[in-house]
Amino acid sequence: MQRLVSERLKSDWQSLVQEQHAPHLNIITSLVEQHSAELARYFYANMLSDDDASTFLSHDEVKQRLSKSLQRWLINLFQVPENYDLDATLQQQVKVGEVHARIKLPIHLVLRGARCLKKHFAELLQEQALDPATQVACFQLYSDLIDIAMELMSLAYTTSTEAGVRSEEIYRMYSIAQNSAAERERQKAALLNWENKLMFQHTFGSESGQPSALRLCEFGLWFHHKGAHAFADYKETKLIEQAITEIDSRLGFVLSEQQSPTEKLEALRFIRSQTQAIQFHLDELFTRSSEMDHGRDVLTHLLNRKFLPTVMMRQIxxxxxxxxxxxxxIIDLDYFKSINDEFGHEAGDSVLQQVSQLLMSACRSSDFVFRMGGEEFLVVLVDIEEEAAFQVAEKLRKLVAKEKIHLPENKTTKVTASLGLTLYSGHPDYQVILREADKALYQAKNNGRNSTVIYSKELN
Structure with a gap:
């Protein structure tokens, strides 16, 4: 905070809450306390009527919690008790600005919200039995404090956003670089596998009556969640996106009983030409990429926490x-400390490496696997619903429990893991998702470990 809050800013705030302003500050505080709910209602009514702002506020849980948070923020902004903590008040504004940056709330919407709060407070002041000079002084003081709060929030917002942009670019370069030769062959094989399945369905029929869309197969998921971001600057990326769209639009022709054999064959030839084009563009993308190894956990070679904000915000x-x-x-190995105590830290490292490989091999190439630190991992499962996510989590848990872990000196051991699972429910802040998963993990530990718990509101 010291870097963000200049002495001048601190001095400006201090001058506004000095004893000489106490009478006007008391009037403001009294009005805000009496009408905080009304101010919040006015604020959200105006913001929800704006298409841009409503995207961030339409989630019911967010509205309910933010309404109370806004009321608390307003009251705390103008209250100056005997034990007034100026640094804590300033830090609160910084924290709010950082949250706004994290959820990518445009700064112009924040300033628009401040304007709404000023406008309605002016209306409330006019309803009071106060002389004009007092009304003007109160409104000026109210506006000045809100403006400094906005200045601090904007400063924190800009700083956090710049750091996020740098991290996102490093992650983009890392995504290109991580074992690109193996990834190239893996994705080409996934694309070929999808094409072979399509040909098989066309030749022998399909129970589903419709082949799965390319965008939803392993290659499509990898491309949209990783490849398109890693290769965002290349023209081939757009060409692959267009080819996927074209292919998916023609799938209906392949198995449709209403199409003639000639039309079906023409559709298959078109799809074949597009998949060949995708393979060519994919080769071009990987050929033009260069090796880079930043942002990887040294021990396990998984993603580390550095790219967590970038990945989570992109998924949201x-x-x-x-x-x-x-x-x-969130996956936490049970009783991991006892392994270090019994076999030594080298054995503990070996456990982490083998579990990491197990998690990576069991997840789709489109998913993200992080080492969060110590014996804790995070898996982000993309484009998935609750039942399927639970099945994946249970598969991971069982694989870990079943695996024979090889230790130095020809020793072996077994480990179990506790898992906390949550699904994105519309909240714009990824930290909320992580807290939910953490609460579910805590419950899994309380249940006796070696179990998977899905987050529910009852865990709060």
Whole structure:
């Protein structure tokens, strides 16, 4: 905070809450305390009528909690008790600005909200039996404090956003670099596998009557959640996106009974030409990429926490844009300390490495696997619903429990894991998702470990 809050800003705030302003500050505080709910209602009524702002406020849980938070923020902003903590008040404004940056709330919407609060407070002042000079002085003081709060929030917002942009660019470069040769072959194989399944369905028929869309197969998921971001600057990325769209639009022709054999064959030839084009563009993308190894956990080679904000915010943006869901699974190895105590830290490292490989091999290439620190991992499952996410989590838990872990000196051991699972429910702040998964993990530990718990509001 010291870097953000200059001495001048601190001095300006201090001068506004000095004893000489106490009479006007008391009037403001009294009015805000009496009408905090009304101010909050006015604020949200105006913001929800704005298309841009409503995107961030339409979630019921957010509205309910933010209404109370806004009321508390207003009251705390103008209250100056005997034990007034100026630094804590300033830090609160910084924290709010950082949250706004984290959920990518545009700064112009924050300033618009401040304008709403000023406008309605002016209306409330006019209803009071106060002389004009007092009304003007109160409104000026109210506005000045809100303006300094906005200045602090904007400063924190800009600083956090710049850090996020740097992290996102580093992550983009890392995504390109991580074992690109193996990833290239893996995705080409996934694309070929989808094409072979389509040909098989066309030849022998399909129980479902419709082949799965390319965008929803392993290659499609990888491309939309990782590849498109890693190669965002290349023209081939757009060409692959267009080819996927074209292919999916023609799938109906392949198995439709209403189409003639000639039309079906023409559709298959078109799809074949597009998949070949995708393979060509994919080769071009990987050929033009360069090796980079930042942001990887040294021990396990998983993603580390550095890219967590970037990945989570991108998944939230994707879920909002496509009306989809994703899941977060926190995995914590049970009684890990006892392994270090009994076999030594080298053995503990070996356990972490083998469990990491197990998690990576069991997840889709489109999913994200992080080492959060110590013996804790995070898996982000993209484009998934609750039942399927729970099945994946249970599969991971059982695989860990079943695996024979090889230790130094030809020793072996077994470990179990507790898992906390939550699904994106519309909240714009990824920290809320992580807290939910953490609460579910805590419950799994309380249940006796080696179990998976899905987050519910009852765990709050």
């Amino acid at each position: 943006a994707h879920a909002r844009a496509h009306n989809s869901r994703f899941a977060a699974v």
